[in-house]
Amino acid sequence: MPLDTRKFRDVMGTFTTGVTIITTLENKMPHGITANSFTSVSLSPPLVMFCLGKSSTNFDAFMNADCFAVNILTAEQDKLSTHFATFEGDRFDGLNWITWETGAPILKNVISAIDCRLEATHDAGDHVIIVGLVVRAEVQNQSSPLLYFKGAYEKLAPSSGVLKD
Numbered sequence: 001m002p003l004d005t006r007k008f009r010d011v012m013g014t015f016t017t018g019v020t021i022i023t024t025l026e027n028k029m030p031h032g033i034t035a036n037s038f039t040s041v042s043l044s045p046p047l048v049m050f051c052l053g054k055s056s057t058n059f060d061a062f063m064n065a066d067c068f069a070v071n072i073l074t075a076e077q078d079k080l081s082t083h084f085a086t087f088e089g090d091r092f093d094g095l096n097w098i099t100w101e102t103g104a105p106i107l108k109n110v111i112s113a114i115d116c117r118l119e120a121t122h123d124a125g126d127h128v129i130i131v132g133l134v135v136r137a138e139v140q141n142q143s144s145p146l147l148y149f150k151g152a153y154e155k156l157a158p159s160s161g162v163l164k165d
């Protein structure tokens with residue numbers, strides 16, 4: 001029996017993730033989307049991946065570009081996440097960003113950033129799996145991460161401070 005889409009979404013929503021903004025530069029114009037399908041793939045060589053929906057208005061930009069950057073969001077950046085998921089104008093207007101090796105935008109005040117050259121793309125249903133070779137990766141600060149669980153933003157509960165063996 002085919003799996004009901006609602007049920008599939010509900011089950012996948014129980015897998016808690018961090019939240020990233022993945023950016024690229026196409027024809028000198030910055031593009032970016034919020035994504036939680038990001039994961040690491042290989043240590044040697046260092047590879048990461050994310051899944052990009054084919055219906056995204058940023059689809060062509062990512063497919064035409066030869067690079068992308070992953071910006072890992074802090075617990076305070078839920079509004080920035082919503083902005084990069086929904087805003088229909090220039091998402092970078094008024095934002096502070098720099099570039100490292102590839103030219104893909106690195107956002108200010110994110111926990112970590114990962115600069116990648118495009119390594120491969122793999123067709124996958126209504127998404128494309130985009131694999132990147134990491135050319136630079138830096139932890140930027142010690143903030144808590146933004147989490148995504150059951151379709152909503154969450155934060156880590158304060159640690160008890162008691163370390164178990």
Ligand SMILES: Cc1cc2nc3c(=O)[nH]c(=O)nc-3n(C[C@H](O)[C@H](O)[C@H](O)COP(=O)(O)O)c2cc1C
Pocket residue numbers: 019033034035036037038050051052053055056057058059081082084085086148
């Ligand atoms: C928490 C969260 C995670 C998301 N993860 C992804 C993802 O992994 N891949 C993806 O293509 N879209 C993802 N989206 C949707 C995109 O951010 C965006 O809404 C979608 O690409 C449509 O907007 P666009 O046409 O401007 O790209 C996510 C949205 C949210 C709020």
